[in-house]
Amino acid sequence: MATIKHISSKNADYGAAEQYLTFEHDEFTMKPVLDENGRLIPRTDYYMETLNCGNEDFALSCIRANMKYGKNNQREDIKSHHYIISFDPRDVPDNGLTVDKAQQLGLAYCKEHFPGHQAIVCTHPDGHNHSGNIHVHIVINSLRIAEVERKPYMDRPSDTRAGAKHRCTAAAFRYFRSEVMEMCHRAGLHQIDLLSGSKDKVTEREYWAKKQGQRQLDKEIAAAAATGKTPPRQTKFETDKDRLRQSVRAALTKAKSFEEFSSVLMQEYGIEVKESRGRYSYLTPDRTKPITARKLGTDFDKTAALAAFAENAARATQTEKGRQEYPDSISARLQRHKAAISTPKRDAIQGMVDFQKKMSEGKGKGYENWAKIYNLKQAAKTVNFLSEHGFTSPEELEAALQEAAAAFDTAGSRLKELERRIAVNRELIRQITVYRQTKPAHDGLKAAKKPEQYWEQHRPDLARHEAAVRYFREHGIKKLPAVPKLQAENEALISEKNAIYGTYREQKAKITELQKVKSNLSTIFHQEQTKEKRQEFDR
Incomplete structure (x- = not known):
């Protein structure tokens, strides 16, 4: 990113x-x-x-x-x-x-x-x-x-x-x-x-404090190794905010209400939790001024905490009823989902090669040996993929491919719609800005004693003003919206676009993978049919 x-x-x-x-x-x-x-x-x-x-x-x-x-x-x-x-x-x-x-x-x-x-x-x-x-x-x-x-x-x-x-x-x-x-x-x-915002907000000062602390810790470890002394048990430097984040996260995985979170669990770490104007802050024993959740990250604000309380309470209820527990927290599932989208897959399935065609083009025996081994590996990966995802027939694979293609098209259409709305808002902001900048020149034309001479002197600004007015008229805008409101709307659209963009990439990668599996499966079936025909011919 x-x-x-x-x-x-x-x-x-x-x-x-x-x-x-x-x-x-x-x-x-x-x-x-x-x-x-x-x-x-x-x-x-x-x-x-x-x-x-x-x-x-x-x-x-x-x-x-x-x-x-x-x-x-x-x-x-x-x-x-x-x-x-x-x-x-x-x-x-x-x-x-x-x-x-x-x-x-x-x-x-x-x-x-x-x-x-x-x-x-x-x-x-x-x-x-x-x-x-x-x-x-x-x-x-x-x-x-x-x-x-x-x-x-x-x-x-x-x-x-x-x-x-x-x-x-x-x-x-x-x-x-x-x-x-x-x-x-x-x-x-x-x-x-x-x-x-980020789930762990690291300021410039904290970043460099961590870098400097890690550098000093590495020196101590190296010096201990050189002199034969016992090295420090800690190998990764942690700032005070790092330790505070760990404590808060540990409490949020257990607490089912704010009262339990603040008066029971956080007291075990010696941390006082306060709520003021809908915002949380945390006071550690070594400080006189609390650290606000805004300075720690979005995982520690009131919204995230209330979501964790609700999930913990729901999990406790299901446990009491003998139902299966949630596998992990919402935050962990979201992070795993993001990792699945953004992390490149290692040793992914690749398409099988038509080495018979390559051999006819002049490839040697070495290429043929490599291609056979390569195809066997890809065939094994294809079979494992079908087994892992529960596909029992080519029809099910084709249905999954069509579903991914439909999701891809839906995400693409939504992206285009968001891009169109963002472009419209930007153009409207530009036209409003031009209108307001050139309005004094237009107002001066009404009071001018020599309109023709005034027009010649202010021709660029008056022409731009008329273009802006024409734009408003063509788009049916009678009352100009506030620019900050338009910009806030654009920011919300950009955030939505960013989220859909991840889905768009995920579905695109899924389609590519399923197409390779489909192609490999077709090649495997073709090879099996060719092998059976040869066996029948030999008989």
Whole structure:
């Protein structure tokens, strides 16, 4: 899945951002890594371009713009904004994601959502944790150097003006997340829902605390091994929030009500649970200020807890009645379902080869021997698949294939409908923005003493205003809806689209697998019939 992260910087040295992107840096101290001669070590592979910088480099261009508008000259001013879009490592083998393709996606994203800003767009092929994820850095000068059209996340008139500064508000960053999801959907990449929160929310500070703690623990283990001392029993570093999450999860698997959860089970861990304005918070013995569920993740909020209580109570009732218990929790089943969709299958069924045809094309004896063994393996996998899924006849297999195809078509139709509604809402937002921007020019035409001369002076704005009015009239819009409401609706549609996209991928993979099984089964039947005919001929 792709994720987006934002960092604001008050560093007046714009060259430091470019240096970080082009030279190796220590992931903990963020200082440049030097070779034995004390020189900077260039990164081995990256792709970097600048936008709106003219013929100058990024740093000099930003300094000139700041001097022109008299901005970013105070120490407390935010000088630049750094956005990082990280793609799923699986996109490289599954969807052919390359550094060049990621760079083009990053450039398009920057041009669309950060217009009027000087920017660096740089793509690295691997993350600092060596996870293999291609990621794009977008660094923009906080100052805007050109007048731009209003974007859905802009809520002030100054957000469009040259000489004003970029603001990454909560609403804006939510919009950026939704646009990352849309970008990945259009490119056919893996994606999760970035708008609904994560089950384990790990902040930047907690992430680096865990990295630093694990690094120190690894040193202690290595030192103990070198000196022959007993190494620490713990091999994986856990933060205070990690331990709190484990305790809460353990209690949620047993509690059947909030009272039991807060007054009995959590007290065993010495944790006090509070509820305020419909939100849970957790106070550990070593803290004076509680940690809210929002900072731990969606698995620990009131909604998830109430669902766990209801499930535990239902399971207890069924146990008392002698019925079969639920196999596991809702959360575990959902995670297993997600893993089944997103995790590539190993040693999957492949289609059998027609080696007789290949032999007639000139393949040798070695290929024939390999093909026979390969076909035997695929035939065994096909038989096992039929047995595991309870298929007893080709008709049942064909029915399952038709059912998967129907589900695939339904998901595809729903995706197209959602994409259409999202596009309609976006166009409506754009037209409303144009209408409001050009309305002062239109109002001035009514009061103008020389309408023809006024029209010539304001022709572009008046033409755009008339186009927007015509759009509203053609679509039967008499009262303009609120842009925040349209954007919230779009975010909900994008979240639904992301969920259906998983079903769409799952059914597509299922169809491919069933088609291979069907083809292999047909080949097996054909081989059996050929073998019987030969035996009859020999008799």
